[in-house]
Amino acid sequence: MIKRILRAGLGMIFFFVFLLLLVVTALKFRLLEPKFWKTALDKGGVYKQIQDQIGGSLSQSRESVRKQGGTAGMSKEMMRLLYIDKELTADRFKELIETNVDRLLGYVNGGSKDLSLFLPVKEWNLPVAVLGQPALAKLTAQTPVEDALMILGMKPDQTKPILERLGQVKTLLGYLTIVWIIILLLVVGIGAGHYFLGVGPSDRIGGTAWLVMISGFLAKLIGVGAGRIFELIAVNSKPPLPAWGAELGRSLVGQFFDLGATIGLGVGIAGLAGVMAAIYLTKKGKIKVDK
Secondary structure, eight states, X not given: OHHHHHHHHHHHHHHHHHHHHHHHHHIIXXXXXXXXHHXXXXXXXXXXXXXXXXXXXXXXXXXXXXXXTOSTTOOHHHHHHHTGGGTSOHHHHHHHHHHHHHHHHHHHTTSOSSOEEOOOTTTTTOOOGGGTOGGGGGOOTTEXXXXXXXXXXXXXXXXHHHHHHXXXXXXXXXXXXXXXXXXXXXXXXXXXXXXXXXSHHHHHHHHHHHHHHHHHHHHHHHHHHHHHHHHHHHHHOSSOOOHHHHHHHHHHHHHHHHHHHHHHHHHHHHHHHHHHHHHHHHHTTSSOOOO
């Protein structure tokens, strides 16, 4: 009786630790991978949306200038700024964002010692002086993050906490692989404990196979359900999410939970195979049923 209670308790613990393993796996192999963000941003049409918003705003500005007498007397730099949307294309925004995603994740994942941002104001020869912000011209494709923050107007006492937090995040993520291995070993250990608490070979194999199957299929359902829940939130949000925002969120949520759902499905199928094998072997008398 005590063994059965302990086994039932281990079964519940196994399920929750298994879910935790899937979350950490998704964090390690999805959230911290540049491809995760690049795919979501592409599907959400974010780059085109940024270009269209800037173009729409500048179109209104050009119309206002036209009504006030046209561009006669404007400097070349001001004229260029008025039509800067022709230079800041979706492809350029994609290059800007994807390069910085690569660098930021490369830094926090320990791939690079220092973090430099891709802010190619100088390389793209953008007319920032006309905005009264000549310091922005110092931003380049290889701007150290601390220099970028100061150029953008932050004081040293403001940049220091940000840099410290980045360092802390990098340190914490350095332990992520160890945490993942520990949780994986916990899942295996709890599963082994559940197995050995069974009464006889049939109960051990069949009971643990049922646990694995149920845990896997429930994980699959949770993964699928998370995407459906986001869709409901997106549809019923007030104010409603823009189409690109809904698509971006759907891609982020879908990709994050898809890995766990896929692993869950595989584990569930493996458990089902174990259940069927246990039933078959029991009927054939290959393993005994202890009462």
